[in-house]
Amino acid sequence: MAISINGRDVALPDDPRVSLADLLRDDLHLTGTKIGCNQGGCGACTVLLDGARVLSCLTLAVQAEGRRVTTIEGLAEADQLHPLQAAFIAQDGFQCGYCTPGQICAAEALLRELAEGLPSYVTADITAPAPLSAEEIRERMSGNLCRCGAHPGIVAAILQVAEERAA
Amino acid sequence: MIPFSYSRAGTAEQATAAAASGHRLLGGGTNLVDLMRRGVEQPERLVDVTGLSDDIRPTPQGGLMIGGAVRNAALAGHPAVRREYPVLSRAVLAGASAQIRNMATVAGNIMQRTRCAYFTDAATRGCNKRSPGSGCDAQGGFSRYHAILGGSSACIATHPSDMCVALAALDAQVHLASAAGLRVVPLVEFHRLPGDAPHLDTVLQPGEIITALELPPPPAAMRSAYRKVRDRASYAFALVSVAACVTVDRGTLTDIRLAFGGIAPKPWRALRAEEALRGTPATPQAIAAALALDFAEAKPLDGNAFKLPLASRTAMAVLADLIGDAA
Amino acid sequence: MSRVQNAVIGSVRTVVGWLPERWLPGGSPDPLIGRHGEVGRQLGHLDGPLKVTGAARFAAEVPLEQLCHAALVHSPVARGRIATLDTRAAEAAPGVVLVLTHRTMPRLEPVPLISITNMTAVGNSALPILQDPEIRYNGQVVALVLAETPQQADFAASLIDISYDEAPARTRFEAAKPQARTPASILVERNEEAVGDAEAALRQSAFQVDAIYTTPGHNHAAIEPHAVTAAWTGDRLVLHDATQAIAPTAAALAKLFDIRREDVRVLSPFVGGGFGAKGFWDHHVLAVAAARLVRRPVRLVLSREAVFRMVGGRSPTEQRVALAAEAGGRFTALIHTGYSVMPPYGACPEQYTLGSRALYRAQNVRFGQKHLDLDVVPNTYMRAPGEAVGSFALESAVDELAHQMSMDPIELRLRNDPEVHPLSGIPFSQRALAEAYRQGAEAFGWAARNATPRTRREGEWLLGMGCATGSFPYVRMPAGAVRIRLTRDGRASVACSAQDMGMGTATVQSQHAADRLGLPLAAVSFEMGDSDLPPAPMAGGSGQTVSIVAAVAAAATKLTGELLRLAGNASPLAGLRAGEVRLQEGGLVSLADPARRDSFDAILSRAGREDITVTESAAAPLEMFKYAMQSQSANFCDLRVSAVTGEIRITRLLGVFDVGTILNPRTAASQLRGGMIMGLGMALSEEVLFDERSGRIMNAGLADYHIPAHLDIPEIDVRWTGIPDPRSPLGARGIGEIAITGVAAAIANAVFNATGTRLRDLPLTLDKLLEEEGA
Incomplete structure (x- = not known):
């Protein structure tokens, strides 16, 4: 058995201590996935595991056996930018760029969660599909820290893509 | 991290057998892997129990039975939970981040350990929970996140779960399994007060695992x-x-x-x-x-x-x- | 900083003051000021595609053959000696390549400390690194392990068995006060300043505020942890680094490891946030030494915990601000004094009183700072060192005084706005704080504020507004060169070892170079991030942009002269001198007769050249001594406070910045918002929890040191006066730091307006509100 990473099968590491983030960065040189704290406290290592956003720093690579991992490198089609990547550029959703891949992966999952009508802590009526709003995006992105203070641009970029998809 | 072995349990029986032979149970890893990296937890054998029941289904009594391996996000987003137990959805959604809720299991959430800074820093000397008999540096130190009720001179750590607070209000029951059989413990009795043995967080016995959570039927008009x-x-x-x-x-x-x-x-x-x-x-x-x-x-x-x-x-x-x- | 330095700086000021303006940089305004070109245009970060696709490679991400990974062991005690040390188990652990302790570390000299006058000195700590068994602070590195994998290195590090003979440590702020030191100077300013008798004026005035304001330690918390990858080939070193100081780091390493400067190459094309933290620390020395010993490349990535333990943050401060005014509002006394931590082996005084010296006119003043020696990792500069926390104290006090006088706090500020620098009497190069307040008050809707606290409410939420001034000095670094290579096809590449921690260095410097060289943006490239390029100063003091702009301008002047020389007598420009032409539209053009022109292509073709390269350094930044050059900002905050829980939630922030020319409105707005967000974090949640019993930081992680999360951050409106500074290159002053200043005070003032409770201790947490209310 193996892990499917961006569509390619990758062998499991021999050492179970290797986290998914370590596997991506050290062994596969997929360094778009960042490690900011290695403690689950910042979200820089966010990847999609079977489409759901998870922290690759707290996921043991062996736990991903038989599952599908998508990283920032696998988000876009061929040489195109993913709409979120383009929107992050258009809205200045970054400065140093270190938290950016994690923000974008989290945002991709967020848009899917919103489309599925899943609630958040700030959703007024959790029995109904959550509305699209800046506040909803802020709450749902709160697991991705940014120290440069690009938050307004990040929220604007996600809103832009959400509105494009809704149109 | 110290070296450890990793295996998976496909059934509750395999998981209880592994637990009985000294394996630590690994769910989403959001707490245990962090503590292992900090050197606070040093298990030599891990058994991954995320393959156990992740069902949420109605009980004959009109409540819900929630598998121990249900992810926090799945619990919060489940239509029946949102409709019948909104306090539980909201509590889960109040905790951590979307990423962590996608990873963390219900059983793991219940079993998570305190965030007391003196517990999570393995280089701090005084922590009776981490190292019985070593003292409690939180008293006289930073105690802002600590207990005002139920603590003891040995420990004032708090349990950090949001989910469990809602479960306590909902009179949830914790289903446990071991080689000796099954038992059910009310959630409010599952976690221990520290007394003079703060290293014991819960009433879970060696070889025992959490298999499910049961919610009684919601009162009408609640x-x-x-x-x-x-x-x-x-x-x-x-x-x-x-x-x-x-x-x-x-x-x-x-x-x-x-x-x-x-x-x-x-x-x-x-x-x-x-x-x-x-x-x-x-x-x-x-x-x-x-x-x-x-x-x-x-x-x-x-x-x-x-x-x-x-x-x-x-x-x-x-x-x-x-x-x-x-x- | 010494008395000698005071004397030197003082005499420079005096001499420069006598010099005619035209002899000085800034004496005649930069001709590019006000010209509409690439500068001033909206342009996104040029490296955006690399960053959003994950293709930008940071220091820990360079793939190298034979790489080994490092892990560190830190002392859990603050003071003492290593008593026993057993590394056998670690050495025998799987994959271990090297265990380095004070016994095996090569003997090295201390690193030269950062200094204003020596741009190649870069150290943050004068303490020895693994040179002896002494423990000098909790968190000090006591061992390094190299192994084939990071997992093996981490595990082996845990097997090193160390015991300590503990000694008493100085870890208590209050207890250290009786032994506080009073330094002669703070940076290049004399520390203690007094005009008149401020204490007497304070007692005699109609209105006065005299209060203590406290701020905790702060951590930069850049999301990229510090990391280096060090590779030796013989006696040549390549270091992939995350640094704000490329050239100084290369110089320091060459000196320390006794190799030639040209045999060190420091590469740092991307830096995942700096804010002052990404300077030179022990990990540089450890990784380079270890790599040399094992003759293999070494990667050392600090754990998040290690970032807190071995890289200093912002010092805690305890500040006294006393302000007095006569009935008309004129300040009769201003006193700003206090304590911060600065161990004698550190390099960075937290200059919290410097901003106050330039901000208000007062009849009597007294300023002075005291340093406390504690056994801690030395503090370092963090975004707007001094002003960030100093403005909290000063601008809270101004608000307190305004409330006492029933005067609008903006009005009170403007009544004390100085015409010239209040201490030196030197004229300001440009200053438009009043205009910033006018614009801000109008855009924000300040008129809607009710000056009586606790009068506006929505449900359980008490509503409040506040404002405060921010400030930061203009800095241009006294060094820095650039190289310009111009090719016949009219393309230019501009190069220096500049740093980019996310500000958009290459982006704005490309814009600037296009205008300076008279080329379209697409024809200009800007190379940076490499110590093999001409040395740029460190990115600090918000001074990098103008420092490089000045060097590019100098190099462009030199290029013009060289081109004229090459153009020769066959040129339509024959006979003209460098000052009589300018670079425009791909060639040289006569200033007097624009019809006389010669293209780069024609000049180089006639000379039989494919290209021309010049390297030049900027003139010394004497404008900083001739004029008082200071940026200001007007900050506004609208917030709500729960009357139930005391939770504070910010509704809106607005900042109007008087910072000279804005080079790129997009990157500038982003950077200014970012600074305000860091100010918001400082106001509401950021605090290093330093346990004074053990000298240990108890929240050394991002889950517990709370920087703002998305939900904390409201709409943020940033604006600027846009008035160029006639004395600075391009009319610009730095914008990297000013935006954090004044924000915490604006928030604290808004909390007072909402609740009637005055909090003077950061962060403004709900427990403090509840306690004040209960008291």
Whole structure:
């Protein structure tokens, strides 16, 4: 058995201590996935595991056996930018760029969660599909820290893509 | 991290057998892997139990049975939970981040360990929970996130879960399995108070595992709320949280379940206040007086004395909203 | 900083003051000021595609053959000696390549400390690194392990068995006060300044505020942890680094490891946030030494915990601000004094009183700072060192005084707005704080504020507004060169070892170079991030942009002269001198007669050249001594406070910045918002929890040191006066730091307006509100 990473099968590491983030960065040189704290406290290592956003720093690579991992490198089609990547550029959703891949992966999952009508802590009526709003995006992105203070641009970029998809 | 072996359990039997032979159970890893990296936890054998039941299904009694491996996000997003137990959805959604909720399991959430800084820093000497008999550096140190109720001279750590606070208010039951058989423990009795053995977080016995959580049927016309008070608007542990479930009938509080997070080593049911208020119109003055019954035994420190008024005021506001909306 | 330095700086000021303006940089305004070109245009970060696709490679991400991974062991005690040390188990652990302790570490000299006058000195700590068994602070590195994998290195590090003989440590702020030191100077300013008798004026005035304001330690918390990858080939070193100081790091390493400067190459094309933290620390020395010993490349990535333990943050401060005014509002006394931590082996005084010296006119003043020696990792500069925390104290006090006087706090500020620098009497190069307040008050709707606290309410939420001034000095670094290579096809590449921690260095410097060289943006490239390029100064003091702009301008002047020389007598420009032409539209053009022109292509073709390269350094930044050059900002905050829980939630922030020319409105707005967000974090939640019993930081992680999360951050409106500074290159002053200043005070002032409770201790947490209310 193996892990499917961006569509390619990758062998499991021999050492179970290797986290998914370590596997991506050290062994596969997929360094778009960042490690900011290695403690689950910042979200820089966010990847999609079977489409759901998870922290690759707290996921043991062996736990991903038989599952599908998508990283920032696998988000876009061929040489195109993913709409979120383009929107992050258009809205200045970054400065140093270190938290950016994690923000974008989290945002991709967020848009899917919103489309599925899943609630958040700030959703007024959790029995109904959550509305699209800046506040909803802020709450749902709160697991991705940014120290440069690009938050307004990040929220604007996600809103832009959400509105494009809704149109 | 020390070297460890990794295996997976496909069934509860395999998991209990592994637990009986000294394996630590690994769920989403959001707490255990972090603590292993910090050197606070050093298991030599891990058994991955995320392959166990992740079903949420109705019980014959009209409640819900929630598999131990259900992810927190799946629990919060489940239509029946959102509809029938919104306090639980909200509590889960108040915790951690979307990523962590996608990873963490229900059983793992219950089993998570305290965030006390003196516990999570393996280089700190005094922590009876991490190293029995070594003392408690939190007392006389930073105690802002620590207990005002239920602590002991040996330990004042709080249980950090939001989910468990709602579960406490909902009278949830924890289903346990071991080679010796099955047993069911009310959630409010599952976590231990530290006393002189703070290293024991729960009543779970060696070789025993959590297989499921059971929610009793929701009372008809129950109104509920979860309010979390914290330093950051999101992605922070609670200073105080309140889960409240009430039923109001023509101005009278016919049922009330009230639980607090952030103030005790376990989710804290305010049983005295509940009893004092049940069957009354629950005026603000009555609520304040009733809460004082529960907080009478509080032992606040300089660093956390603010939690007494904070818990009380937050609960009063939550109850006033629920009762006001029902009126 | 010494008395000698005071004397030197003082005499420079005096001499420069006598010099005619035209002899000085800034004497005649930069001709590019006000010209509409690439500068001033909206342009996104040029490296955006690399960053959003994950293709930008940071220091820990360079793939190298034979790489080994490092892990560190830190002392859990604050003071003492290593008593026993047993590394056998670690050495025998799987994959271990090297265990380095004070016994095996090569003997090295201390690193030269950062200094204003020596741009190649870069150290943050004068303490020895693994040179002896002494423990000098909790968190000090006591061992390094190299192994084949990071997992093996981490595990082996845990097997090193160390015991300590503990000694008493100085870890208590209060207890250290009786032994506080009073330094002669703070940076290049004399520390203690007094005009008149401020204490007497304070007692005699109609209105006065005299209060203590406290701020905790702060951590930069850049999301990229510090990391280096060090590779030796013989006696040549390549270091992949995350640094704000490329050239100084290369110089320091060459000196320390006794190799030639040209045999060190420091590469740092991307830096995942700096804010002052990404300077030179022990990990540089450890990784380079270890790599040399094992003759293999070494990667050392600090754990998040290690970032807190071995890289200093912002010092805690305890500040006294006393302000007095006569009935008309004129300040009769201003006193700003206090304590911060600065161990004698550190390099960075937290200059919290410097901003106050330039901000208000007062009849009597007294300023002075005291340093406390504690056994801690030395503090370092963090975004707007001094002003960030100093403005909290000063601008809270101004608000307190305004409330006492029933005067609008903006009005009170403007009544004390100085015409010239209040201490030196030197004229300001440009100053438009009043205009910033006018614009801000109008855009924000300041008129809607009710000056009586606790009067506006929505449900359980008390509403409040506040404002405060921010400030930061203009800095241009006294060094820095650039190289310009111009090719016949009219393309230019501009190069220096500049740093980019996310500000958009290459982006704005490309814009600037296009205008300076008279080329379209697409024809210009800007190379940076490499110590093999001409040395740029460190990115600090918000001074990098103008420092490089000045060097590019100098190099462009030199290029013009060289081109004229090459153009020769066959040129339409024959006979003209460098000052009589300018670079425009791909060639040289006569200033007097624009019809006389010669293209780069024609000049180089006639000379039989494919290209021309010049390297030049900027003139010394004497404008900083001739003029008082200071940026200001007007900050506004609208917030709500729960009357139930005391939770504070910011509704809106607005900042109007008087910072000279804005070079790129997009990157500038982003950077200014970012600074305000860091100010918001400082106001509401950021605090290093330093346990004074053990000298240990108890929240050394991002889950517990609370920087703002998305939900904490409201709409943020940033604007600027846009008035160029006639004395600075391009009319610009730095914008990297000013935006954090004044924000915490604006928030604290808004909290007072909402609740009637005055909090003077950061962060403004709900427990403090509840306690004040209960008291």
